[in-house]
Amino acid sequence: MSRTTRYLETKNCNRCKSNKNFNDFRMVKPLMSGPNKGKKIGWTDVKGKTRFSICKICENSGFMKRYRLNxxxxxxxxxxxxxxxxxxxxxxxxxxxxxxxxxxxxxxxxxxxxxxxxxxxxxxxxxxxxxxxxxxxxxxxxxxxxxxxxxxxxxxxxxxxxxxxxxxxxxxxxxxx
Ligand SMILES: [Zn+2]
The missing domain is CATH 3.30.40.220 (Herpes Virus-1)
Known part of the structure; x- marks a missing residue:
């Protein structure tokens, strides 16, 4: 049997490790430059959309951390x-x-x-x-x-x-x- 894309309803966030609904992850936009230009890097949700591997909450706390540092x-x-x-x-x-x-x-x-x-x-x-x-x-x-x-x-x-x-x-x- 060939490997097919898994369309996931929920996923474990790569940072906080908790299992979350696909809506809790931001949708990925195609890369603007580099060797993978035009491609979307991420995982595929139940509706076929590509999403980030880190949940929105973790992403925001990363943003806040960067903001506090600079x-x-x-x-x-x-x-x-x-x-x-x-x-x-x-x-x-x-x-x-x-x-x-x-x-x-x-x-x-x-x-x-x-x-x-x-x-x-x-x-x-x-x-x-x-x-x-x-x-x-x-x-x-x-x-x-x-x-x-x-x-x-x-x-x-x-x-x-x-x-x-x-x-x-x-x-x-x-x-x-
Ligand atoms: Zn998270």
Whole structure:
């Protein structure tokens, strides 16, 4: 009897070794380059689709690990996206951006609290972030500064004078009460 492709409904993840449904594995796209260009490398699910041998959860935890080791690739990508969204130029190189973050020290220059570098959803305000000092200008060495997400969030694209007005308004409102 000849060997035929096994169409699997479930499979053991090559990393966490648990038996999972085919939907728990990401579908493979054909390779873009190399000797196997155009081919899909993986296992075949019950519907004939090629899938990764590592489950989605394990894949994501690998991604998170890489991100924690070197968050700059992802950050660089995010800021570039933000620049194009805000229609401002992006003139920082990845190295310049990295140096900015590394030289920023470990405290927010606005609030003085310690940055949390691996912040999660719940303490994101303490994470370091890159602010454009003048929001009308782009991401350049001169126009960017590392501040906490909280400071960045409060400032958004407001003018300094506007932030002053917000401060005065709420200060007097709270005094009245
Ligand atoms: Zn797994």
């Amino acid at each position: 968050p700059y690739n992802q950050l660089f990508h995010n800021f570039k996206k933000r620049a194009s969204f805000a229609k401002v130029p992006f003139e920082l190189t990845k190295d310049e951006m990295k140096i900015k973050f590394e030289k920023s020290g470990d405290r927010c220059p606005v609030f003085g609290f310690k940055f949390i570098k691996n912040a999660t959803k719940d303490n994101r305000d303490y994470a370091p972030s890159l602010d454009r000092i003048n929001p009308k200008e782009g991401y350049t060495k001169e126009n960017t500064i590392v501040v906490s997400m909280l400071a960045n969030r409060i400032k958004t694209d407001a003018k300094i004078e506007d932030i002053g007005k917000v401060y005065k308004f709420y200060k007097s409102l709270i005094k009245k009460n």
